[in-house]
Amino acid sequence: SQQGEEDPQALSIQEGENATMNCSYKTSINNLQWYRQNSGRGLVHLILIRSNEREKHSGRLRVTLDTSKKSSSLLITASRAADTASYFCATAPGSGNTGKLIFGQGTTLQVKP
């Protein structure tokens, strides 16, 4: 079963604008990861934030984590047409877990040139 719920399901913006995607989850986590998927192919790991971290940056990406609200957000600044893809959050459950990831249903981002 899916743990995460992502919001919005679809997002369409102009090139240069910022894109924000949100993810909520249900159980305690060890870490939360964001992945990108182009055209139904393999997933590319973008960024990982641990449960004791609140914010993390990587290039044009900014991730926040609020464990009290069991939610995370991914911000892509100054978007480009090449950012068009599906974005998934994935949680690594906190107890008794050896590496299983639980994915949300994803946000489909379209960046118009």
Add this chain to the structure above:
Amino acid sequence: DAGVTQSPTHLIKTRGQQVTLRCSPKSGHDTVSWYQQALGQGPQFIFQYYEEEERQRGNFPDRFSGHQFPNYSSELNVNALLLGDSALYLCASSSPGTGGARGYTFGSGTRLTVV
């Protein structure tokens, strides 16, 4: 440095048949996980292999089985195929001892269609 390699890329099988999918992890990675992704959905965890043993399993029936070889490559076998098994099957590997704590490297997947 090659990433995760999966074969075949596409596969069409008839209901009731059996299928074997293959995965070679990224060089230096020892842990392999398999995921099923139905169209329009997020990936769902099938199982994970480490040191040639199934270490963790998701909510999938026994028709789904796997194997890991001494060179860390892995196979996913699905018996008695159902139409609902049609999906993209993804293999992911991670580096030694991290259990995915630093993120996984995914292959491009095998698109299985059951007719």
